[in-house]
Amino acid sequence: MAIQGGKYIKVAQGVEIFVQDEGNGDPIIFIPGWTFTSEVFSKQVEHFRKTNRVIVIDPRSHGKSSITMEGNDYVTHGSDLVKVIAALELKDVTLVGWSFGCLTIWEYIRQQGTEIIKSLVFIDLSPKPLSINHEQNWVEGPLDEIAAAYTHYLHNRDKQREFISGYATQVMVQRELEAYELNWLVEQSLKTPHYIAANLFASGMFSDYREEAKLASESVPVLTVIAEHWADIAKPFTEKLTPKSSIEVLGGHLMFWEHDEKFNKIMEKHI
Structure with missing residues (x-):
């Protein structure tokens, strides 16, 4: 199901944020990850708009x-x-961030605290995505691999397409994607130009929101959903950093899309 319509909110001179706003009840805001769009949450919109006010944004x-x-x-x-x-x-908002969308939420908490937040859902990202001790910490990958991704893949559109295609098939989804599904995922990402994608990639990788993650888990109910492929490191890392948060392990990096029914049931219990 594609998300249609919506409205725009001005956040700066010449900058408008696309917002889809459906349903009634306690609000849930979904924030997509690096270069992706509100479209990836279509299955959550369809499900939760029956009981909640569901808001999805394009950063x-x-x-x-x-x-x-x-x-x-x-x-x-x-x-x-x-x-x-x-x-x-x-007010009484549930914020749901996927991947680098989690960084947006932690930054919101850094600026505003948790006063109007009802609950939080963080989907598959460490609050410190990069570390030289990658074997002991939950990170996006070894430093050399992250550097190679930035320098090799994020400086022209064709390389960006290659990078996203590989990431989608190897990390995001566990099953074999149909050609149209892979094309759709890649095209969602390519709506962000490569030169902007590179800026966001660097900004995200150099972030450190461990203090905000601790604050969040001590202030409101927090659910962290971790992909299976790095659960052995990510789960103990999360348990140590935010011991009060709930943890679930499911699928690949895009588990809320591939395993939407399981994911939605997990989220229902939390919110």
């Missing part, structure tokens, strides 16, 4: 939102989220 320079040369970092993405929530006059 700046993603999807239907404004493409801009300014603010392509997660500090600004957090500020944009602050403005979206204020414009919609929300």
Whole structure:
């Protein structure tokens, strides 16, 4: 199901954020990961709009939102989220972030605290994505591999397509994707130009939100959903950093799309 329609919220001069807003009840905001769009949450929109007010956004320079040369970092993405929530006059909000979308939420908490937050769902990202001690910490990969991804794949559109295609088939989804599914996933990502994708990649990798992750878990109910492929490291890392958070292990990096029924049931218990 593709998400249709929606509205735009101005967050800066010449910058508008695309927002899909459906249903009634306690609000849930879904925030997609690096270069992806609100479309990836279509199965959650369809499910949760029956019981909740469901809001999905395209962060700046993603999807239907404004493409801009300014603010392509997660500090600004957090500020944009602050403005979206204020414009919609929300309270008792459940925030759901996938991958680098988690960074947007942690940055929101750094700026605003947890006062209007009801609960939090973090999907498959460490609050410190990069470390030289990659064998002991939950990170996106060894430093040399991350550097190679940045220098080799994120400086032209064709290489960006190759990078996303490989990541989708090897990390995001466990089953073999149909050609149309892979094309759809890649095209979602390519809506963010490669030069902006590179900025966001660097901004995300150099982030450290461990203190915000601790604060969140001590303040409101927190659910962390971890992909199976790195659960052996990610689960104990999360248990040590945020011992009060609930942890679930499911599928690959895009488990909420591939295993949507299981994921939605897990989320229902939490919110």
